[in-house]
Amino acid sequence: MKASIIIPSYNAKERLYLNLTALNCQSYDGDDVEVVVIDNGSTDNTIEMLKCFELKYPMKIIRIEKNRGIAYGRNEGILSAEGEILIFHDSDMIASKDYLKQHIDAHIKPNQVVCGLFWRRIFTYYYKNFTYDQVANFEKIREKFGLHRLSLYWDAYPLIEEESIKDEDLWEYSFDLDFGFINDLKEIVKQFGRNFTDYYLPWRFFITNNVSVEKQKVMDVGMFDTNIVRYGYEDYDLGVRLYKSGCNFVMADYILSLHQEHPANYRSDDLIVNINFMCDKYNNIYFIDVPLVCMSDNLGLDRDSLNGIVKDIYQLIPNNEYHDILQIFLDVLQVIRKRLFSPLEDNGKPVFLSFINKLDYYIKKILIIEEKEGVNYFIKELSALLKQAFDIDFERLLKANRKEKGGSYE
Structure with a gap:
């Protein structure tokens, strides 16, 4: 077959x-x-x-x-x-x-x-429980093609x-x-x-x-x-x-x-339930793109930035030395997600303490990655996530350390 x-x-x-x-x-x-x-x-x-x-x-x-x-x-x-x-x-x-x-x-x-x-x-059918937007779209079609006014239709009226x-x-x-x-x-x-x-x-x-x-x-x-x-x-x-x-x-x-077109068959909280499920299921550095896409609207990411970040992630993943940086990126992303969609599961404090306790290490590691790999989209978004989650101005810290070290971070 x-x-x-x-x-x-x-x-x-x-x-x-x-x-x-x-x-x-x-x-x-x-x-x-x-x-x-x-x-x-x-x-x-x-x-x-x-x-x-x-x-x-x-x-x-x-x-x-x-x-x-x-x-x-x-x-x-x-x-x-x-x-x-x-x-x-x-x-x-x-x-x-x-x-x-x-x-x-x-x-x-x-x-x-x-x-x-x-x-x-x-x-193909007119349904009485169409949403407001569906009725508005139907009105555009009705006027264009000379269909009857809404008052003449019964439920599931064939068009x-x-x-x-x-x-x-x-x-x-x-x-x-x-x-x-x-x-x-x-x-x-x-x-x-x-x-x-x-x-x-x-x-x-x-x-x-x-x-x-x-x-x-x-x-x-x-x-x-x-x-x-x-x-x-x-x-x-x-x-x-x-x-x-x-x-x-x-x-x-x-x-x-x-x-x-048919009446909506979803509930108001479907999106939140699904985002939480997907982000929990794919809480793994090899699948960072999944929670990133799920959260892209909330993070204000346009399509070019989103694609650029994921491209950078794929560049970093093959090198095991970068996995701890990818993990902190994912952990901070999940903190923001839980605060927005599952506040009872907020795990911000342990992630914050883990990051702060190794702040100098992370700064040095990011500067090495920047020098070797570029990945500017990834670094920019990591800084944005840290700012949103913990109000840490990581971009300023990186800038200060670039000037202090004068170029080489090996």
Whole structure:
């Protein structure tokens, strides 16, 4: 079997139906593809719809009686999948006609993680419990295409016809998600290209509504982490492990799929819970980039600074002599994180005392690293972290010692 399309679904019957309709319109006619749909404890008769749906590809239906999180559901699909390539395609998605063919063709080389375009949106149904921003976006579309006023819609009111999927007319109704995180990723692609040349955080593009990877690679790194049950970050988590294992990430933004807008399914504290989980899980110098990305907004890091810091970290890691400096960087970063998101776990005092007791050593060590390695982004951020966490003006101390020593720190 060449490929398995993995589709987890929870109470999304009407959107899943359109998803499968689009798969029936795929240009790929090979008999070496399967679709694996995981009904993740739905209560909206999803399973009955699936049993009646006639799909052009073989379809496996997995029913999980109790929703144990999307990571668990995807893992059940992975274990059942027979394809060499896994294509992750959420229930809310509508694939373009060449979607499947393009994903398969992109794996002509081994060891690839193929990231399709994931920020395109469409309203296929109108829901009464849309957020304010979703209603505002819908109003823009409604005015542009002459749709009815909001007062005329009931909940889950259909806005497009099946024929528009077959003809691909619906693409003119689609729009890019206007969100800071998404806009930043777009700029990264412009700056570093589809192959992410000199970009050290491509795992940020591992978004599981449009991404593909060899099944064996996913199995090798342990599949999705089922401890992540809140909204989001289970894809980041797998992406991190795939990247660290040596997979090559490519941005295939020509592989198109539309995300159908639906009511928000996250809680207000999901972000904090997930950040704390990721920072605790990856509290290791070989994974400093993970808590650094999680904290980047709070630290005021732009994309160039963030990438520069991570590049410097990768430069330092191979040398065991620098590991204590990397460890203090991580420890101070975690102090700031806990103060912001988990204040009851504040460990600032022992980290502060450990640093102050060896202050002269750390100053000398940083100056040696600066002389030998450069790594200016890393040193600048370490100084900023120490200032934020402990009000230590480390930059001033470094400057004073540079003048005093006059150049050589061996």
